[in-house]
């Protein structure tokens with residue numbers, strides 16, 4: 001019975017830790033196990049533990065540690081951010097703030113001036129030309145290990161060979177032979193890896209060639225460490241991007257436009273790592289077209305103008321990458337990741353260079369009124385530089401690829417499934433590379449199965465020759481991994497055989513948009529100039545409000561001109577290291593494959609941003625106008641001169657003001673005095689008039705009071721007389737006529753006049769004409785005949801006697817008709833009435849009765865026989881009656 005050979009223990013990299021607390025936590029868990037992804041499990045720790053060298057090699061990574069993680073995420077599940085080489089406090093900016101749909105490529109150009117001072121960052125070492133331009137550059141990196149390395153390396157000859165002591169333990173074909181490549185790397189530092197194995201390719205990309213750098217190797221062999229690195233030991237990607245800006249810095253004759261995208265191939269699905277994670281698959285990228293016209297859509301690209309912007313992009317992409325804890329690697333990449341930089345560049349024109357040399361006060365205004373071309377076509381998403389004046393635009397793509405590691409079946413089902421996809425695609429890559437190498441070696445053109453995997457399809461344009469390629473093969477030096485390492489080295493050897501024939505891609509494109517923008521700027525400038533010329537004349541005609549509007553319109557024009565001409569980043573305002581906060585939001589995302597609705601939304605947002613920026617610009621302009629005419633750094637002489645000038649201006653203005661005062665002051669004062677006098681007279685007149693009116697009103701009030709009093713008195717008199725007549729009748733002095741209870745009418749407005757008229761007519765009919773006062777005669781001549789003609793006269797008279805209506809007072813009232821009939825009665829007339837005292841009369845009543853009894857005579861009022869003498873002696877009423885009524889007494 002053959003016992004199964006025990007499976008060699010897989011490499012268990014020691015996890016470098018950044019914090020001591022985390023370190024102590026992890027040091028207690030050196031056991032290997034599997035776990036699913038969590039944000040914790042994806043924490044990339046750094047290298048304090050790497051400082052534990054065993055020999056000349058750097059310390060070995062620790063074993064994976066258990067993480068209480070939930071299940072791995074599905075491709076479309078939004079993933080949380082993890083800490084990685086690009087995690088930094090400066091990454092705090094939300095990537096969505098940088099979304100701008102409509103990016104003007106001219107506005108995001110980077111050139112040697114705009115890139116800032118990066119001298120401290122650039123490795124000035126000569127770029128080694130290893131590998132040749134028609135061959136793939138292949139380097140091997142041996143990861144440090146705590147265990148004895150199974151491989152012997154000779155860095156000077158770039159050779160690696162399995163230690164002969166292990167030959168007897170392995171049966172992998174070819175493992176015994178030695179391998180020679182372009183470079184062999186050991187140790188932890190990433191800088192030599194970049195300098196020797198990547199830098200020339202980055203520069204080739206900047207020169208207009210497509211370039212691909214990818215890391216290939218067994219899981220946990222150090223691919224991600226090599227490409228991304230850590231914060232302390234940045235990998236190829238961050239170094240390459242710094243170098244890109246350094247390259248621009250050293251290329252004063254050209255200007256560049258950079259666009260980044262970041263994607264991963266997970267379980268044969270291409271996912272956009274920069275698109276917002278979504279559940280409806282909107283971040284799934286499709287491969288469209290074939291061969292050289294192959295492109296990815298929809299793919300979000302971000303225009304970057306500084307290294308800081310690149311860091312933001314990397315951070316977002318890293319946060320979205322799928323990693324998981326496996327049996328071999330605590331944070332294993334479960335996908336192939338591709339970071340792409342599209343580099344467009346063109347020659348700068350002479351005018352631009354000259355103007356750039358003398359910085360404009362308005363910042364990065366484009367020299368010579370640089371035209372703003374539109375965006376590129378859909379075929380190449382994102383903004384495209386436009387060729388200028390027949391000069392071409394170079395376009396190249398730098399792809400930095402971190403392949404997932406080949407691995408054996410794991411104890412986790414999910415990881416096993418992922419591993420299957422990973423291994424299949426790596427196998428296909430191997431096959432494709434093998435075929436290409438064989439075709440190159442044997443000058444054949446056998447079918448290359450690019451289509452067998454997404455990875456090879458994606459790499460097709462590069463692998464088919466039109467790219468400079470650098471392959472970094474990472475190996476685990478442990479004896480337990482000799483099989484995988486040998487396989488990696490064999491792959492590397494095959495790759496070495498692939499022939500390349502990379503070509504620069506140049507576009508000559510004379511897009512009319514440039515002219516359109518240039519013309520718009522010229523038109524706007526002309527309009528502004530015209531308005532400025534007319535301004536003094538026009539402003540005299542305009543109201544204050546209109547003048548404000550006019551000045552706003554001019555400011556708007558100015559703002560638009562500045563917007564259009566402010567195009568190119570200059571060395572003064574872009575910093576390669578820390579980024580430039582004064583720059584417009586950058587990097588700027590472009591995705592022309594979004595739905596129209598999404599594009600509209602982004603456009604709307606961008607417009608809002610533009611508006612608020614325009615407002616800011618206006619405010620800054622205003623502040624600029626308000627600032628002192630001299631900078632604070634101006635020399636004392638200049639300041640003195642300015643003060644003298646301004647003093648002179650003030651004096652001149654004072655003289656002008658004085659002249660006005662002298663010439664116009666006196667006449668104006670005279671006019672003012674005249675007007676004041678005139679107004680004083682008018683005011684006096686008006687005062688008098690008002691006083692008169694007030695007096696008149698007071699008089700009226702007084703008269704009204706008197707009228708009221710009189711009315712009250714008259715009413716009292718009436719009531720007294722009514723009582724008197726009643727008593728009179730009750731005494732039987734009214735004859736045989738039955739006693740009729742007096743029912744005096746109630747006073748009413750106009751009622752006195754009506755009563756008076758009625759009584760007058762009654763009286764007229766009752767008295768002989770001769771006894772009537774002349775007024776009666778005049779008004780209506782009374783005669784017996786006439787009376788006889790009045791059949792009702794007798795009856796009226798009788799009725800009057802019966803009702804006692806012919807009272808002396810009423811007759812008196814006849815003489816003094818009514819207060820209401822007189823507008824303003826004289827004082828004398830009223831005094832007569834005032835003298836009438838009914839109380840006194842009533843007091844006299846018993847006396848009158850007594851007299852009547854004693855004399856036995858009759859007491860008549862009206863036509864009765866009562867003597868006027870008695871009445872007059874007893875009451876002032878009787879006097880009135882005697883005097884006014886002219887009655888026979």
Ligand SMILES: Nc1ncnc2c1ncn2[C@@H]1O[C@H](COP(=O)(O)OP(=O)(O)OP(=O)(O)O)[C@@H](O)[C@H]1O
Nearest residue numbers: 013061188219220221222223224225329332333405
């Ligand atoms: N040269 C090196 N020096 C120090 N540590 C290293 C080196 N190479 C790799 N490591 C460490 O080894 C561990 C695994 O490395 P890494 O994640 O880069 O492997 P990988 O090949 O990307 O794995 P996978 O394919 O599973 O993603 C990490 O903790 C990393 O820091």
